[in-house]
Amino acid sequence: MADVTLKSAVFRREREKTWQELDGIVTQIEKRGVRSLTPEQCHRLPLLYRATLSSLSVARSISLDRNVLDYLETLSTRAYFCVHGARGSLFGYLRNFLLVDFPAAVRAARWHLVVAALLLAGGILAGHALVIADSNWYHSIVPEGMAGGRTPDASAEDLSKILYDPPGENEAFLHVFASYLFTHNAGIGILCFGLGFALGIPVFLLMFYNGLMIGAMTGLHASKGLLPDFVGWLFVHGTTELLAVALCAAAGLVLGSAVALPGTHSRLENLRREGRRAARIVIGAVLLFLVAALLEGFARQLVTDMTARYSIGIVAGLLWAAYFGLAGVGRRDG
Template identity: 55%
Template sequence: MSDSILKSSQFRKEREGSWKELQHLVEVIEKKGIKALSAEELTRLPNLYRFTLSSLSVARGVSLDRNLLEYLELLSTRAYFCIYGVHNTFGGTVFKFLLEELPAAVWDARWRVLLTTLIMLVGALIAYYLTIGNEEWYYTMVGDGMASGRTPASATEDLRKGLYDGGDIDAEDLNYFASGLFSHNSSVGMFSFALGFALGVPTFILIFYNGLILGSFVALYASRGLGVDIAAWLSIHGTTELFAIILCGAAGLGLAKGVISPGRKSRLSNLASEGKKAGRIVIGAVLMLLVAALLESFGREWITDITARFTIGGLMLVLWLGYFGYLGRKRCQRH
């Protein structure tokens, strides 16, 4: 028997008990998660890991047999990921994002959310009063694509009919409508966010322009005695959709903050930090836009009672405010 084999055999005999113990703990973590370990085992885990790394270093230094080296390398790698790797499952990651990271990010950006809301509201009020005074402003505020045939030239009865005659639309058409709305609204939100790095100016303009469209659209119906009707029609999805677009705008302003006010960090480093927070908000906003598209294409077209429409819209607004306000503040207070 060669000296290297004898060395390897003696080396393994003196240390194998600790390796096997570490291997057992690693296998438990891989199968059941780190929470399956007892307090004593959790205490032992890092010590056994360091001992195995030390054994691997010695084994390499004295050129022990290749099989032993491969065993120790693999065991050390597995143990590393068990100790330092991500332990959450996909479901756990999603759960953590929805119940912790997203509401905390929105609450942290609450003043930018408020500012974005005011920008949209100012645009809506300006467009509303301009259009009420002169319907020609409608053509300036609302493009042909957005108007979809609903213009000052439309008869009042046609405008009313469009608000209530959706119940006979089949599911396939509604699916297509929902897909189109989701794509359009997501694009608006993404532009509001992505252009934030340009000192926030394009974000201001996009949010303000969305307010102009909304205000002019409402004014057209209000001028025909359909103000309550259009408010209910918009309510069922608008409280979710507009909130999502506002969040995208707030996220864009977060990027602007990263460029304008870097503090002690470099602008690039601060932009990366703010971008990470803003990215969480945008992911949440996209999910909200998906909900809004479903509400618009299905709920709004099938539910034609004004009270029911206001009730659904109001409940959705309360839900979002409670979600971001209560959970967000609670998560921020923990940190």
């Protein structure tokens, strides 16, 4: 009996620090969740878990006292659920993504977003100035399919009808149109993201050209005395859609800067690290494209009052600013 007690004391003294460290990490997870762990603790958790399982196996084989066995079995069970247990429901993942991961990734890429927004704004100003100076620029900038009858040859009355006429019996068309807008705009955004690895250069060109097209249209309507009307028509969905485009461009610039400026990491390693954050931004931007498509396909034509259109756009912009500025602050920024 004395020999078993001595073996138990020696066994416990040699391994107790490992058990205590694992116990501390498991307790922290149980109280505050896995996201409260530091990178070092995440690395140590599976190592400590395997070491504790090994201790439990040895303790059983040499028949140590029941107290040590009970403690190790309990600790191993608790650690098992931390390492291999249920990871949460789909709803839980979606909620965490929308309330923490997505806004945190956008805040971390805020300077890339600023650059993307400046490129878009520069294109808008350039396109507007070119069309105001010479309306022939409009045909060079805006594809015929996208113009939809909005050309310099159209009268102010015709352009006004496009901006204000209700859908009437064509409401079914709005459903198809919203679906088309979602897939088209999401495709452009993902293209910006996908080409980002080429040092971000294609992203610069795509954003500036998108701005040119919008600016050409504002210049056209300004020449007909309809600039406030067009901006209001665009504002309903534009604050959301242009934000989504800028987010995709920012994600592409994140990839480009990861390749161009790898820092202390290799380019491949830095691209892997930054690619995760960029992917979160793009996934969230696709959701914004969906919201924008619904606004563009339905609210923009169903709401014909200019004040209401401006109000919808401004409220949407303020809501997005509050969301990205406040959601999940302090939990996972950076």
